[in-house]
Amino acid sequence: MRKVLYMVRHHIKMDLRSNHNIMSLVVFALASTYTAFQVLQGRPDPNTWNAIALIVLIFTAFNSAARVLPEDMSSVRSYMHWTVPPKVMIVARTLHQSFIMSSLSCLLLLALGFFMGLAEMSNENIAGFLLGMVLTSVGLSAALTLISALSARAGAGYGLTAVLGLPLTIPIVLISTEFGTDMVSGRMLSSSIHNLYYLGGLSVSISIFGYILFPYLWRS
Amino acid sequence: MTALKYIIKFLGIALIVYVFAMVCMVPLGPGLNSISKIENHDTHTELEINGFATNFNKSPNSIRAFLVSSDSVITQECFDVNVIDNNNIKLKVTLPDTANSNSWIVRVNSIDNGWLVMNPEFIKLPKHKGVSTNTGIATEDLDPKSIHAKTENFHFPFLPRIIESIRNLPLHVPMWFTMFVLMAIAFVASIKVLNLNKIDTRQDLIAKSATKVGxxxxxxxLITGSLWARGAWLSWWVWEDPQLNGALVTVFVYLGYIILRKSSDNESSTPRIAAVYTIFAFIILFILLMIMPRFTESLHPGKSGNPAFSKYDLTNSLRTVFYPSVIGWIIIGLWMYRITLRYEIIKEKVQRKLEH
Structure with missing residues (x-):
């Protein structure tokens, strides 16, 4: 556990040290929201709003997962291989990725609210939507961390992550779009809460499989 | 051992031939298709009913028709049943104004067709004052055994809207069963690849060829399903449907496997990477095809509750074709996989020889 926390802290430190990585994600999210705002000229209808929010979230997650982490480079990897157990590695990477994506989704919601309003949702719905976005980003992070490690090991880059990742993340996307539609159309949070349970369950099960499978990838 | 192999292969071919013959030759049973015309008169309502594969002309006098309200409170017998041709009859009915149902089940009985039932049609039929219900008919009288129960000859069941395309059932469903079996083989082989410390080429090739054939x-x-959808739902693909999209995504996930194998440049670690992906993909396949459809609405039979075909009410005639078809296709699938595996092993050997 202490090792995991140390690794997460290490990852964040690395991110802060070369902050163009994080900044590129922030700029990506803001720029796409702004572009949508420019095209739509003001306040879109709730479904469009929902679509924009989820599209930007998913593409940000893909961009974030496709970053080249230092331990994917062969020189650093052989060092890490002897110092960090693979299970610690995958947990730390998933946590770090989830943390970044969750904070980005909060930022994204702020940006959306600033540019395009909040689709006339009630406070409860906004909270629910944010919760849905955070859970979605956790699920996406869990799946994409494994996929990006896989494609890094295969020696292919961003393209392979996208090709392998998009179909695999479809279950998460389906549930979160359904939940998002419920929220923007003003349904009670309690009547749609089962979608949040499904999202949580999916994230947890994907993380567990990542935890089991990653050591085999790490070994060489 | 070799004799057994040949017997199994022969059995597979025989079953497939049998299935194709049955699918093409067995006729469809009679059924009621639709109410083709409604004419309102002061004293009664005239209905024209269109049947499928019926034989009304043979014994026109034996035909009796009933309208049953969908809550089965009221049963009204029709009078003046006229046969237009083999597939169409004309009948008159008066409905009491005490009836508050707007959906009626049409039941027609005759010696040559037995009981024919048309499920609730939401039709607004005019009601007439001062009409009493046929008190003479108890619901027990509508029991299939009581009036003319036809000794059935061998036929596939008539289902409204699906009609002739029911023949696709023994060709569409076994494809997915076979795919499941082959993907399970790939899954088990992948677990073996990961469990062994040294690189085991054979297990890797098993996973590869099983996935290819699957x-x-x-x-x-997908193709048979799409054709069936064209027949039954009048559309090649229904994009909102979770079950259909789940199937499509599953195929994409496994296409990703082929791409992953092709794009991996590190020869020694490819088996391990591919194995990790296969295990992950099989779990996703399970979620998409077995778990997700249970939670969502779908046009596909077995919507919300069961991804299979409980709605179909497989009749005995369909069973005699469906189960052999499943077994036959699985045998053919395994056979194809064995041939692919042998080909892959030879290819691997040749490549290794060429490198030396």
Whole structure:
């Protein structure tokens, strides 16, 4: 556990040290929201709003997962291989990725609210939507961390992550779009809460499989 | 041992031939298709009913028709039943104004067709004052055994809207069963690859060839399903449907496997990477095809509750074709996989020879 926390802290430190990585994600999210705002000229209808929010979230997650982490480079990897157990590695990477994506989704919601309003949702719905976005980003992070490690090991880059990742993340996307539609159309949070349970369950099960499978990838 | 192999292969071919013959030759049973015309008169309502594969002309006097309200409170017998031709009858009915149902089940009985039932049609039929219900008919009288129960000859069941395309059932569903079996083989082989410390080429090739053949069956399942959808739902593909999209995504996931294998440049670690992906993909396949459809609404039979075909009410005639078809296709699939595996092993050997 202490090792995991140390690794997460290490990852964040690395991110802060070369902050163009994080900044590129922030700029990506803001720029796409702004572009949508420019095209739509003001306040879109709730479904469009929902679509924009989820599209930007998913593409940000893909961009974030496709970053080249230092331990994917062969020189650093052989060092890490002897110092960090693979299970610690995958947990730390998933946590770090989830943390970044969750904070980005909060930022994204702020940006959306600033540019395009909040689709006339009630406070409860906004909270629910944010919760849905955070859970979605956790699920996406869990799946994409494994996929990006896989494609890094295969020696292919961003393209392979996208090709392998998009179909695999479809279950998460389906549930979160359904939940998002419920929220923007003003349904009670309690009547749609089962979608949040499904999202949580999916994230947890994907993380567990990542935890089991990653050591085999790490070994060489 | 070799004799057994030949017997199994022969059995597979025989079953497939049998299935194709049955699918093409067995006739469809009689059924009621639709109410083709409604004419309102002061004293009664005239209905024209269109049947499928019926034989009304043979014994026109034996035909009796009933309208049953969908809550089965009221049963009204029709009078003046006229046969237009083999597939159409004309009948008159008066409905009491005490009836508050707007959906009626049409039941027609005759010696040559037995009981024919048309499920609730939401039709607004005019009601007439001062009409009493046929008190003479108890619901027990509508029991199939009581009036003319036809000794049935061998036929597929008539289902409204699906009609002739029911013949696709023994060709569409076994594709997915076979794909599941082959993907399970790939899954087990992948677990073996990961469990062994040294690189085991044979298990890797098993996973590779099983996935290849399974993918072929997945495509066949998509094609037969799409054709069936064209027949039954009048559309090649329904994009909102979770079950259909789940199937499509599953095929894409396994296409990703082929791409992953092709794009991996590190020869020694490819088996391990591919194995990790296969295990992950099989779990996703399970979620998409077995778990997700249970939670969502779908046009596909077995909507919300069961991904299979409980709605179909498989009749005995369909069973005699469906189960042999499943067994036959699985045998053919395994056979194809064995041949692919042998080909892959030889290819591997040749490559290794060329490198030395």
């Amino acid at each position: 993918l072929l069956f997945g495509f066949l399942g």
